[in-house]
Amino acid sequence: MTIPLFALAAALGALIRWKISGQWGRVGTWVLNMTGAFGLGLLTGVGGTIGTIVGTAGIGALTTVSGVVHELSILARVSRFRASAYLLATLVTGVCVAWLGVRWG
Amino acid sequence: MTIRSAFAVIAAAAVGAGARWLLGVSVGQECGLLAANTLGCVLIGWAVHAQRRSFNQVWLTAGLCGSLTSFSALAVQLAVGVEAHQWSYVSVWGTASLLGCGVGFDVGRSMGGAR
DSSP states (O other): OHHHHHHHHHHHHHHHHHHHHHHHHHHHHHHHHHHHHHHHHHTTTOOHHHIIIIIIIIIHHHSOSHHHHHHHHHHHHHOHHHHHHHHHHHHHHHHHHHHHHHHHO | OOHHHHHHHHHHHHHHHHHHHHHHHHHOHHHHHHHHHHHHHHHHHHHHHHOOSHHHHIIIIIIIIHHHSOHHHHHHHHHHHHHTTOHHHHHHHHHHHHHHHHHHHHHHHHHTTOO
16 A cells, blocks of 8 residues: 555655646745755654655655756856855755754754 | 646655665664765756756756755754764765765756856
8 A cells, every 4th residue: 555655655746746836936946845855854753654754755745856957057157146046045045844844853 | 836746846855755764774864864965965956957848847856856864854954963062973974965065966957068
């Protein structure tokens, strides 16, 4: 039962990301990454099957690094400053909200 | 969002997330995540430059690469290091991830024929 639920959670996360990033672009990716980082931080203490299905599959697939890198490469062609700002906003804020999640979890 | 694309994204997402989990349990969480994120960036660099068909781009980028890589896992890994005041751990894994993803994307672009 774990494998189908794992696949389902990953599919759900990817579909939500695809839909929201497609509509809102990099802002959507950023919002999903921050939400996912906070959510996974909350789940830090949760192990076992639930942690794997919800955390690794669902939230893991909801957030993306490759999407950020791709968006950075597009932004860098327009403005290196904006690309740096986006990278910094993603990385620093992401670690901060994940830390909040870890503390509250 | 066509039904065909949605099914392709669903299948690719399951494979991507499964591969990330397998890498984590086989080589350790930190190394596995670094490998998954780097590999995903190589793949997306290649896919956006080599694949002209939008269907292939969708399942490769949104499905496979998106699920193979995980920002939340990286952020939590670094946040746990911050919480434990392990600054060298945070610096090493943060820098390795940035370098791995940046260089990986460029390698993928080159493989895809980008100049």
